[in-house]
Amino acid sequence: MSKLRVAVIGAKGRMGAEAVQAVEAAEDLELVAAVDRDEALETLTGAGAQVAVDLTHPDAVMGNVEFCVRNGIHAVVGTTGWTDERLDALRGWLADAPGTGVLIAPNFGIGAVLTMRFARQAARFFDSVEVVELHHPGKADAPSGTAVRTAQLIAEARREAGCPPQPDATSTALDGARGADVDGVPVHAVRLRGLVAHQEVLLGGEGEMLTIRHDSLHRSSFMPGVLLGVRRVPTAPGLTFGLEHFLDLDD
Numbered sequence: 001m002s003k004l005r006v007a008v009i010g011a012k013g014r015m016g017a018e019a020v021q022a023v024e025a026a027e028d029l030e031l032v033a034a035v036d037r038d039e040a041l042e043t044l045t046g047a048g049a050q051v052a053v054d055l056t057h058p059d060a061v062m063g064n065v066e067f068c069v070r071n072g073i074h075a076v077v078g079t080t081g082w083t084d085e086r087l088d089a090l091r092g093w094l095a096d097a098p099g100t101g102v103l104i105a106p107n108f109g110i111g112a113v114l115t116m117r118f119a120r121q122a123a124r125f126f127d128s129v130e131v132v133e134l135h136h137p138g139k140a141d142a143p144s145g146t147a148v149r150t151a152q153l154i155a156e157a158r159r160e161a162g163c164p165p166q167p168d169a170t171s172t173a174l175d176g177a178r179g180a181d182v183d184g185v186p187v188h189a190v191r192l193r194g195l196v197a198h199q200e201v202l203l204g205g206e207g208e209m210l211t212i213r214h215d216s217l218h219r220s221s222f223m224p225g226v227l228l229g230v231r232r233v234p235t236a237p238g239l240t241f242g243l244e245h246f247l248d249l250d251d
């Protein structure tokens with residue numbers, strides 16, 4: 001059987017370099033292009049790439065994904081920065097490209113995907129929920145895409161269950177002291193040398209507390225998810241948001 005032809009965009013970065021190695025090591029995949037800043041995206045079409053993995057920067061990802069979709073290249077996107085407006089624009093491009101698939105994965109780590117799932121399940125049972133994400137200091141965006149998605153899922157579950165707003169008597173605070181407000185869920189971002197990618201979901205109720213914690217200790221933790229996305233996205237036309245859709249999870 002012929003190998004799936006894969007390109008990596010952002011190939012010299014922390015994640016991109018890891019993805020290049022993972023694709024090269026996979027027997028059913030062929031790395032046909034590895035591009036980074038200031039290298040022409042036409043390299044992908046010239047090389048006949050069927051799937052592109054984008055691991056760049058929130059400022060670059062839209063142009064890259066638009067190029068892929070307009071050229072019929074499926075995309076697996078780990079880059080963060082996906083607002084509702086950006087997702088709407090992407091849906092518009094995909095409407096003109098039936099048959100092309102884009103996976104946006106806020107987190108490729110299986111443990112991180114499960115953290116989001118468990119947080120959503122637990123959210124309605126507790127009075128208070130806050131998210132703390134902890135990352136390496138080279139990270140461009142705060143809070144992390146994973147933390148934003150986690151908070152959105154928590155907020156959605158609490159809305160559906162009719163939960164009241166969280167208790168919080170704070171009446172004076174320094175800017176940022178209570179974190180960012182994502183749909184009513186406080187999200188706190190820590191940047192610390194030595195860290196990779198970590199997240200805690202803190203849930204508090206009467207006389208008890210539940211902590212759900214995930215740690216990515218090395219970027220290799222993201223690679224099984226990247227490869228799964230690469231293999232599955234050609235059979236998933238349109239937009240898939242979240243790796244969980246490719247994991248056959250029971251609810």
Ligand SMILES: NC(=O)C1=CN([C@@H]2O[C@H](COP(=O)(O)OP(=O)(O)OC[C@H]3O[C@@H](n4cnc5c(N)ncnc54)[C@H](OP(=O)(O)O)[C@@H]3O)[C@@H](O)[C@H]2O)C=CC1
Binds near residue numbers: 016108
């Ligand atoms: N979904 C997931 O599981 C994960 C997602 N991420 C996300 O992936 C993205 C990359 O993270 P990370 O690898 O740590 O970042 P890095 O900064 O280490 O790597 C990004 C690379 O992309 C390059 N780049 C920037 N703009 C372009 C462009 N227009 N075209 C091609 N290459 C470009 C950068 O070049 P230069 O250095 O010159 O700017 C750099 O080499 C971030 O958004 C991060 O949040 C990270 C880990 C896991």
Ligand SMILES: O=C(O)C1=N[C@H](C(=O)O)C[C@H](O)C1
Binds near residue numbers: 108140144145197198
């Ligand atoms: O920049 C990172 O490192 C990571 N970014 C993603 C995010 O913002 O959620 C995924 C993971 O947390 C690592």
